Amino acid sequence: MLEIKDLTGGWGRTTVVEHLSLRLDQGECVAVVGRNGVGKTTLLELISGRAQQSSGTIAFAGTDISRMSAYSRARLGLGLVPQNREVFPSLTVREHLNVSARPGRWTQSSVLELLPRLGQRMDNLACHLSGGEQQMLAIARALLGNPRLILMDEPSEGLAPRVVEQLSDVLKAIIADGSLTMLLIEQRIDIAMELSTRYVIMDRGNIVHEGHSTDVLDGSVKLADLIGFEH
Numbered sequence: 001m002l003e004i005k006d007l008t009g010g011w012g013r014t015t016v017v018e019h020l021s022l023r024l025d026q027g028e029c030v031a032v033v034g035r036n037g038v039g040k041t042t043l044l045e046l047i048s049g050r051a052q053q054s055s056g057t058i059a060f061a062g063t064d065i066s067r068m069s070a071y072s073r074a075r076l077g078l079g080l081v082p083q084n085r086e087v088f089p090s091l092t093v094r095e096h097l098n099v100s101a102r103p104g105r106w107t108q109s110s111v112l113e114l115l116p117r118l119g120q121r122m123d124n125l126a127c128h129l130s131g132g133e134q135q136m137l138a139i140a141r142a143l144l145g146n147p148r149l150i151l152m153d154e155p156s157e158g159l160a161p162r163v164v165e166q167l168s169d170v171l172k173a174i175i176a177d178g179s180l181t182m183l184l185i186e187q188r189i190d191i192a193m194e195l196s197t198r199y200v201i202m203d204r205g206n207i208v209h210e211g212h213s214t215d216v217l218d219g220s221v222k223l224a225d226l227i228g229f230e231h
């Protein structure tokens, strides 16, 4: 469903991702892990079309999207939940949900069933929501666009532990639903491994290691050692 070959790109003239190749199959969740600044966000932004690709190809559902605008990629079925959420402070929850809706599996009622808290906040401005609620709103908005592939950038970042647990349950439900493929950046390794079937480790703009998440969960692979975290 997504086939990235020899991808190089970054921001302006700064190259961040170099000669990276990655393949995602329909329905799987792949976790991207690695230290800060190794290019995980840039990889997602290259796929979504908001960073600048200088060479290589990105094929999505059989179409080469390398030269397409971010808007056209979204229309083809690429959804993004960006790192800083990017909700509009002066729009209400209801307005966010109305603006992003496209026909498909996810409707306003199925999204609110998954995220009931948002249903109680429909007429609140996004700027009056807590960090966790804003994250749920960013996820709701992406789901309502009914993407085939969702790119999720550090969803748990900055959230209180209790909210992180709720978020993890929401992501589990989305994956279990089976209608989506997910590429997930998540610094909480335990959550990333529970949600994903495979992981890739990035370092200096490329994938340096990959494997099955169950090997990390059962302790046969020590991910922290491979990533080079200081422990």
Ligand SMILES: Nc1ncnc2c1ncn2[C@@H]1O[C@H](COP(=O)(O)OP(=O)(O)OP(=O)(O)O)[C@@H](O)[C@H]1O
Pocket (backbone or CB within 6 Å): 011, 016, 034, 035, 036, 037, 038, 039, 040, 041, 042, 043
């Ligand atoms: N929107 C952006 N505009 C310009 N430069 C960016 C942008 N996002 C990231 N960068 C730069 O790209 C380089 C790689 O950062 P990136 O955020 O991709 O890494 P990361 O692995 O996601 O790290 P982190 O976990 O800290 O987010 C950094 O030098 C960063 O400053």
